[in-house]
Amino acid sequence: MTATTDAQGRIWLIQGTSTSGAVTSQLAYWAPGADDIVPAGSDVNYGYVYRSTFLISNNGRFVVFQGQEGDMATLTDTTSMATRKVDVGGNNQHTHIAVDNSGNIWSIGTGLGLRRLGLNGAVTLFNLPGDRPNQVIGFDHAQPNWLWGTGYAGASLIDVETLSNRTLPVHGLIEGLALNSQGGATLLTRNGTMTSTSYFLEYLP
Structure with a gap:
């Protein structure tokens, strides 16, 4: 399960479940003080959560969920809670x-x-x-x-x-890139030969 917070303080997440051998994932959210996690729409994607794409805009307003690469995605406006499918x-x-x-x-x-x-x-x-x-x-x-x-x-x-x-x-070679909360990015890079490999953590402002 992965999660992030919108502009209203709700925590959005991809909830994975396994029932009778079938693995599914679904976009959902939890509001502070609420008892339950609420599904965001009725779309259920078959497959493991790690295959999905889950994004939120920096201002916390728009959430994008794509079950698997190549699938139609769901775009949710967290202000109006309007949801639509997008290619x-x-x-x-x-x-x-x-x-x-x-x-x-x-x-x-x-x-x-x-x-x-x-x-x-x-x-x-x-x-x-x-x-x-x-x-x-x-x-x-x-x-x-x-x-x-x-x-x-x-x-x-x-x-x-x-x-x-x-x-x-x-x-x-870039192994990963993470965006810094105050701007810029931090990268994990790899360099080496068949017998020796070095990893570097680099900061780009």
Whole structure:
């Protein structure tokens, strides 16, 4: 089970259950002081929770839940509790997603451009200059128009307003990237040979 908090203080989570050998996962939330966890809609996804994508915008308003890669996702506005199904993958070509504070869902695929799915359902594709990332991670907590990504050349910082793309070299292959609450990112990188491997923890402001 994984969880995060929205702007109203409710804790959103992916609840996994196993009944008669069938494993399912479902979006749900818990309000402080409540006795029970409440399912958010009736959608139940078959499969393990670790295969799902679960995102919340930095302002805590929009929650995205995708049961498995390639599935339609559920976009929930936690202010109005309105929920709708959205195609975040672009026919499975864009498989890594992020959501901004306005509810736009951004994605990118290997060798493909940047894709924005607006709240009105409109899809816009953008070509990025330079070394394009292979996946997007999320929006910077201090600069809401900066979208972090990773690729073979290193970490990428995309300004979604100007559509500029900056590659930040790192010490080896990126094993993971986490966004810092005050802005910037922390990366785990790996470098080495067949007989010796070193890991580095790097901070990018």
